[in-house]
Structures are given as C-alpha cells and as structure tokens.
Amino acid sequence: MKAVVCQDAQLRVEDLPEPVPEPGQALLAVERCGICGSDLHMRHHCGELHAVGRKVGYGHVLPVASEPVVLGHELCCEVLDYGPGSERRIKPGTRVVAQPLLRLGQEIHLAGLSPRATGGYAERMLLQESALVPVPNGLPADLAALTEPMAVGWHAVRRSEIRRKDVAVVVGCGPVGLAVICLLKAMGVGIIVASDFSAGRREKARQCGAHVLVDPAEGSPFAPRPGEAFIRDLPQLLELSLGTREKLGKLPVPWHAAWRLVERLGVGAPKRPVVFECVGVPGVLQQLIDGAPLMSRIVVAGVCMQVDRFEPALAIHKEIELRFVFGHSPLEYRDTLHMIAEGKVDCAPMVTGVTGLAGVAESFDALRDPERHAKILIDPRRIGGLAAA
Template identity: 65%
Template sequence: MKAVVCQNAELTVRDIPDQTPAQGQVLLKVLRCGICGSDLHVRHHCDLFGRLIGRAGYKNFPDASEPMVFGHEFCGEVLDHGPGTPKNIKAGTRVCALPFIRQGKDIDCIGLSARSHGAYAERIVVENSMMVPVPNGLSNDMAALTEPMAVGLHAVNRGEVKKGDVAIVIGCGPVGLAVICMLKAKGVRTVIASDFSPGRRALAKQCGADVVVNPADESPFSTWEQYGFLGGIPELLELAVGTREKLGKLPVPWWHTWRLAEGLGLKPKRPIIFECVGVPGVLNNLIDSAPLFSRIVVVGVCMQTDQIEPAMGNNKEVDLRFVMGYSPLEYRDALHMIAEGQVRCEHLVTGVVGLGGVDNAFEALRDPERHAKILVDPSSRATTPAPPTR
C-alpha cells in the first residue's frame, strides 16, 4: 500500500507492507487524516523530540534516520478484524480511534513510532478498544477533527473554566482555535483571542471568540479593570486593607465574616489564560503582563529550552498548569460534541490533499494567512491544498 514516509526530514510517497491486525486489533481504510503541528515539528526536530519524550518514559520513538509514517488525527472505515477480536463494530462502519496501540508489552503512539505507522497511508491498524463509531452521519472531514478537538477539550477541563470566567487564548493556530471552540461549547461567556495574524483572528471570530486582539496594537490584558481583575500589588494591597477596614466596622468579629466570604467563593477574580503558541519567551511574557492570580494553562508545546522569572510568578501568585493529550472519555465526548452540533469547528479545515500533496501541504501550513488545518485524503489526487467541500 502507499504511504507518506518521513526519513531524514524528507517526505516521500512509498509502497510499504500492509499491516496485519493482531488479536484485539482492527484494520481500517483511512478516509481522512489531519496534519498536526507536532508532525511539522517532528519532521525537522525528530531526535530532539525523541529525547524529550524519552525522558518522560516513552522509549519507542524513532531516530530521524528511521522511516516513520505520521498521522494521528484520523477517521477510517473498518475493513477487517484480527483473530479473536470482537466484531461489535462491523466491517464497513466509519470510526475514529485514539492513536494508541499495543505492541507486545508496550503501547505505541500511532504516527509517532517506527513500528506503528500513522494515517498518512491508505490503511492503518488500530486497537479495537480505542475505536469510536462516527455518529449522526458526521462527515469525514469533521470526524477527522476529533483528535485536535479532544486536545482542546482536555485543556479547557484542566483549566477548570466556569461559564462566568474570562478566558484569554494566546495564539490562534489550530490548537488555540480548538480551545476557543471548546470554551464556547462549554458556555463560557467571555472569550478573548489574541494573534498577530489577521487570518487567524478572523478564524477565531468564526469559532466564537467574543473579542479578538492584535497584540501588536494592544495587550489582551489591557481591559483587566473592566473585568474586575487586580492589575498589580497596589490594587491587591488596597483590596486587603480596604476590606479589613470595612469589616472592622461590622458588629461581629471581622475574621468570621472574612472566613464566611471565602467559604462562599468570594475571592479576587482572575482570568484563565491558554498559552497556545509554544515559542520561547511567550510564557515569561504572560507571567510578566497578566493580572494577579491568573491561571495559565500551557497548551502550546515549546521544543526549546525556555526561561521564566519565578519571582514574578510568586509576586502575582500565578497558577501554571501544563497539559498534553486527552483521556479516552474526552476523545469520545469531543466526537459526539462535534456530531451533535455543540462544537462548530468546520472553519478550521482550510484545505485537503492526497498523499502526493503532503509535502506541499507542510509548506503551505507555514503561512498562517492561508491555512489552519489541512486534511489528507488518501483517495484524492490533489497535490496542492484544495478547498474542502462544505
């Protein structure tokens, strides 16, 4: 079968052996596969990525010199089941699948492994237990967005965002747009999106952002007073001293009232900031410029060593949370949220190519004004990204 192989940073279409599903596994015909930002990174920084993920315990990542087939954002059609594999999901069913598969005693990340190839291919083997049928006649294009939408859902869940919170999304590439989609699906009333690119700001608005900001013109935190945030230490001192003075005038011990107020959740307001850029310097800039008590959820993956000033985080009591991936439940929920119309993410797909166009698609994705998410359709002959059919 044909697949796009990455080796020494070169992408070429090759004939590779068909995989045979083992017990507990299923063979799929690939219908669509999204090109992920991590694929772009790994193409040119494979060995660095392998060392980093290896330090976290994943030992099955290939060297740059080894052939690897990317593709972990996919949907497909069930073709065959491995021996002894339950056939509760019958042949011909369209499915999405979490990109994890058992290989002996190990579990591989599909598309980030030399032995478990991804979906830049005509067919792929997946774990039966990881499959989720595509519901409600959802299109292949939208079903292929399940994985990136699950990333966005996981980030929002880790941020513990409530409907009345102010969420600020820094960076409106595919990850930031997925976060915006999920914030609005969760009913968050105020979502501020920030990006230098006019095209991405337009997409952020289409995905539901209430306010879009060009950081070259204004800070996404410039309206902190409007939302009742504390901009710095003077405001915090005034709040502390002023509150104590007011409570001291009540006919009850001030500390009882203070403790009751805290128990009722009456604490200083803070924004929840999603860092979706992953470039050195961004995180430190956020810590430096964000209001007090901000919760920063780091979704963007910075591949280089970065530097922050922890003392500034102390001064502002900033809450840092790093996120990666999603759970099987979040993956299933993301698919159903798309299928039920809770998540409106159709604007993310800006192009479709065949296997022969993957190299061109990687190049096209370098221009944020042209593309956000390009999908691979192995049955297509398109060598340049063609607009998707709506």
C-alpha cells in the same frame, strides 16, 4: 499499500506491505487524517521529541530522525477487519475515530509517532480495537477527523477550570488555539479574547467564537476593558486584603469567621482571567507573566521544543498560576466527538485544505503561511495535491 514516509526530515510516498491485524487489533481504511503541529515538529525536531520522551520513560518508542515513520494521528477511518480472537463489537464498514493507540507486545505505541505503528498518512493502518469509537449522526469524515485536535482543546479547557463568567484570553490562534476557542464557546464562556499577529488567524478565531480580537503588534490582550475588575498591581491587592479585613471587622461576628464563610461561599475572591498559551515559542510564557493581571491562571497548551526561561520572582509576586496540559483521556475524546456530532461545537471553519498523499510535502510547506491555512486534511483516496477545502 501507499503511504507517506518521513525520514531524515524528508517526506516521500512509498509502497509498504499491507498491515495484518493481530488479536485485539483492527484493520482500518483511512478516510481522512489531519496534519498536526506535532507532525510538523516530528519532521524537523525528531531528536528533541525523542529526548523528551526518554525523560518520561517513552524515548525507546519514539523515532530518531534516521528511522522511517508514517505520521498521522488525527484520524477518521472505516473498519475493514479484525485480528483473530478480537471482540468485533463494531461491524466492518462502520466509520470510526480513535485515540491513536496500538498494543505491540507489552508496550502501547502511539500510531503516527512510532516507527512500528503506522499512522494515518497511509491508505490503511492498525489500531487497538478497544480504542475505536463509532462516528454518530452521520458526521462527515472531514469533521470527524477533527476529534483528536478538538479533544486536546477540550482537555485544556477542562484543566483550566474556567467558569462561564470568567474572561478567557487565548494567545495564539493556530489549530490548538482555535480548538480551545471552539470549546470555550461551546461552554458558554462570556468573553473570549483572541490574540494573534496574523489577520487571517484572527478572522478564523472570530469564526470559531472569539468576541474580542487583538493584534499584539498594536495592543495587549490584557488591556483593560469596561466591566473588568482585575488586580493589576500589588498596591491594589494590598488594599483589597486590608480593606476586606476592615469591613469584616465591623460586623457583629468575629472577622475571621466571616472571612471563612465568604471563602466557603466562593464570593469575594479576586477576579482574574484564564489565559491559554497556544503558541509554543520561547519567550511567550515570560511575556504572559509580564502582561497578565495578578492572580491570573495560565494554561500552557503550546508545545515549545526549545529550552525556555522565565522570571519566577515576578510570577511569585503576581501569584501567577501555571498549568501545563497534554493530550486527552478516552472519555474526553469520546465526549468531544459527540459534541461535534450534536452540533454543540462548530469546528468547520478550521478546515482550510484537503490533499492526497502526493500533496503532503506541499501541504507541510503551505502550513507555514498562517494567512492561508489552519488545518489541512489528507484523503488517501484522493488523486492530486493540495486544494482549498
């Protein structure tokens, strides 16, 4: 079978042996595979990813630059067959998506991120049978293949604990930021602010559901807007604290009892935005700590591959809350697929191109231009290179 192999930062189409499923494994024909930011990182920052993997007990599974690996984990496939002794609950011919998981001996490998588990830049691949999720409602392969990146967005939104009445600020409108915006819109969040230097990405953010578009070269995503009541300096916070104490002290009940009741009811708390960092470049986190209002919650979804620095004392004095997010659970993955299939999430604007295996290297280069592309899908059955979606 044909596949795109990445080795020493080079991408080339090769003929590889046909994969043979073992017990519990499914043989799949790849219909679409998205090119993920992780794939771009893997090509040029394989060593850094390997080093991070070692720190979480997974480095021996991830490749080094000299090892050949078939990338691709944003998948939509057709079931062809199963290994001996498999449950076979999903019939061959069924369109499926799946978290890219494959058991090899006692280890679970991430398909597309392991030299031993072929990813979706190939005509065929293996995945664990238990990871397969049938695609409902006749959802086209182009949209079904977005389940994985959209599930990353859904996990970030869920971990943020954002509420509909909150203000969301999405910094960086690449594929991760656009996925977050789509899911925030599906949740019904009332105000979604999208910030990016690229006019093309800002337009994609608008199509995905952002209400306010900001070019950070011209203004701040944290600029005051009518109706907002964020705390922007320490004197404001001190006034809120002491002022509340004085007001409650005038009630015919002990002030501390009234304060506890107010907290229990969830009212009176300082308003703050929920900020999604979706850039992954050194210095951005410090910029957000500098600019965000007091009490802000920052959810870090962008993958920064370099060592970064920020000012803890400033974050402490502003009581900034940092949350780092990664991946998704099987339930989040399944629910994301069904939200797309039921029309609750419109992620179609994200797809900007499609290519055959021969055009993967060209597509990697094209993704450097944020004005042209957001998400490029690989169709291994397609003859030819990159074309607009």
